[in-house]
Amino acid sequence: xxxxxxxxxxxxxxxxxxxxxxxxxxxxxxxxxxxxxxxxxxxxxxxxxxxxxxxxxxxxxxxxxxxxxxxxxxxxxxxxxxxxxxxxxxxxxxxxxxxxxxxxxxxxxxxxxxxxxxxxxxxxxxxxxxxxxxxxxxxxxxxxxxxxxxxxxxxxxxxxxxxxxxxxxxxxxxxxxxxxxxxxxxxxxxxxxxxxxxxxxxxxxxxxxxxxxxxxxxxxxxxxxxxxxxxxxxxxxxxxxxxxxxxxxxxxxxxxxxxxxxxxxxxxxxxxxxxxxxxxxxxxxxxxxxxxxxxxxxxxxxxxxxxxxxxxxxxxxxxxxxxxxxxxxxxxxxxxxxxxxxxxxxxxxxxxxxxxxxxxxxxxxxxxxxxxxxxxxxxxxxx
Ligand SMILES: Nc1nc2c(ncn2[C@@H]2O[C@H](COP(=O)(O)OP(=O)(O)OP(=O)(O)O)[C@@H](O)[C@H]2O)c(=O)[nH]1
Numbered sequence: 001x002x003x004x005x006x007x008x009x010x011x012x013x014x015x016x017x018x019x020x021x022x023x024x025x026x027x028x029x030x031x032x033x034x035x036x037x038x039x040x041x042x043x044x045x046x047x048x049x050x051x052x053x054x055x056x057x058x059x060x061x062x063x064x065x066x067x068x069x070x071x072x073x074x075x076x077x078x079x080x081x082x083x084x085x086x087x088x089x090x091x092x093x094x095x096x097x098x099x100x101x102x103x104x105x106x107x108x109x110x111x112x113x114x115x116x117x118x119x120x121x122x123x124x125x126x127x128x129x130x131x132x133x134x135x136x137x138x139x140x141x142x143x144x145x146x147x148x149x150x151x152x153x154x155x156x157x158x159x160x161x162x163x164x165x166x167x168x169x170x171x172x173x174x175x176x177x178x179x180x181x182x183x184x185x186x187x188x189x190x191x192x193x194x195x196x197x198x199x200x201x202x203x204x205x206x207x208x209x210x211x212x213x214x215x216x217x218x219x220x221x222x223x224x225x226x227x228x229x230x231x232x233x234x235x236x237x238x239x240x241x242x243x244x245x246x247x248x249x250x251x252x253x254x255x256x257x258x259x260x261x262x263x264x265x266x267x268x269x270x271x272x273x274x275x276x277x278x279x280x281x282x283x284x285x286x287x288x289x290x291x292x293x294x295x296x297x298x299x300x301x302x303x304x305x306x307x308x309x310x311x312x313x314x315x316x317x318x319x320x321x322x323x324x325x326x327x328x329x330x331x332x333x334x335x336x337x338x339x340x341x342x343x344x345x346x347x348x349x350x351x352x353x354x355x356x357x358x359x360x361x362x363x364x365x366x367x368x369x370x371x372x373x374x375x376x377x378x379x380x381x382x383x
Contacts, residue, residue, distance in 0.1 A: 042257060043122045045179070047170035048149035049160030053187040057149055057227035058123070061250065064234035067114045116255040145181045145257055146174040147250075150202060152224075153191040157202055167206075172213050181219045182210065183253055190226040194240035199224045223250050 046054050114121050148171055150157055160167040171182070184206060192198040203222045210220050224232060224245055231238045234251040248256075 040118065041120050041122070042145055042254075043143045044145050044147060044254070045143035045174060046123070046147045046149065047166075047174060048185075049151065049166040049170075051156075052149040052151045052160060052167075053227045054149045057185060057187060057225065057233070060227050060230045061233045062114055064230055065114055065116070065251065116251055118255050119257065121254065143174065143177075143179050145183070146171075146179045147183045147185055148174075149185045149187050149227075150206075152186050152188050152198055152202060156188070161205065161209075168209065171210060171215070175214045180215070181257065182215050182221070183250070183257075184210075184220065184222045185227075185250060186222060186224050187227050189224045189231070189241065190229055194224070194238065194243075196244040199245075221253055223247065223253055225250055 046058055048054050114123060148167065150160055150167055159165055174182070184203075186199055186202050189195075189199065199222070206222075207217070207220070211217060224241060226238070227233065229238075232241060232245075232249050234249060236242065236245070236249045
């Protein structure tokens with residue numbers, strides 16, 4: 001009557017095995033996706049002074065988390081040696097960047113992913129070299145959490161933390177770009193024979209600085225590690241360390257990290273644009289003009305207000321409490337509310353300035369944080 005013969009009815013009642021496998025796969029995939037969704041997503045940026053051990057730490061940790069095979073690990077260790085002072089993503093081929101890896105430079109931000117039991121991490125590449133600071137900023141401007149790696153070796157911690165070292169600059173930058181939560185990985189503990197005194201000295205020297213930089217004490221965790229031997233990354237089984245340290249491993253800390261929501265209530269936290277994504281608009285000559293934004297910046301270096309002929313003009317200056325400064329210079333360390341105007345380049349061949357997209361920082365971190373750089377130096381950062 002409906003034109004169905006016996007065979008067809010049979011087939012309908014007994015779906016082909018191939019179909020059922022596909023369905024099962026699909027269901028499994030959806031389940032997996034739902035599970036991943038349930039995990040809290042966290043963007044992590046890894047920063048620190050040159051040679052603190054960022055590449056080694058991340059590579060080793062990813063290996064222990066099962067993100068790199070033994071073969072990849074060996075290949076990447078060799079690659080890392082060959083490339084030398086490159087970023088960890090390059091060194092460890094996290095994105096198999098090919099060309100960039102060979103050239104030992106990174107062109108734009110590289111991202112990679114890894115999971116702990118309860119968190120799904122996006123790892124933002126932040127090369128440690130002075131020349132790569134714009135890339136680091138791209139990474140930090142999107143991050144929820146920063147891992148600052150310091151070298152516990154005698155003299156090395158001091159070299160990185162003293163003036164000229166990058167430990168302070170990186171900490172200041174990530175905070176100024178809106179990252180509130182910090183893990184300090186005190187690395188190369190094997191070199192100092194797992195000394196509790198050394199670990200505590202480092203913690204004591206850094207804590208006041210980090211608090212002054214705006215990292216609340218309860219949002220700052222110090223963890224002793226030895227990246228090369230893989231101690232206290234995923235497993236804390238070194239007896240000399242366990243003799244005095246009963247705290248969590250780095251992976252445990254990452255797994256429990258509670259990423260704070262960005263406050264929306266402060267009147268001074270009005271968002272401004274990420275003007276200098278990747279590269280300084282000033283030095284790259286990207287032409288932009290018009291009143292761009294206003295917001296709060298932390299001044300890293302002395303910043304002159306209303307300089308005659310520069311691309312970025314800072315017009316307004318006000319301290320955190322809303323008091324106007326009676327000066328045209330912002331001193332290092334202050335938080336100031338500023339209004340920034342960018343001018344089109346003055347060269348005769350310049351074409352009309354492109355429009356810079358703006359987003360409130362609480363909606364889009366990357367487009368809500370800014371950095372002012374002059375002559376290769378960071379003069380202010382904020383959101
Ligand atoms: N003894 C010891 N050496 C380590 C440890 N971790 C890293 N190193 C060594 O420290 C050196 C620098 O390590 P990298 O991982 O390249 O450091 P980095 O911070 O990524 O360096 P840049 O990318 O140049 O900023 C290498 O020779 C590593 O083998 C450690 O836990 N103990």
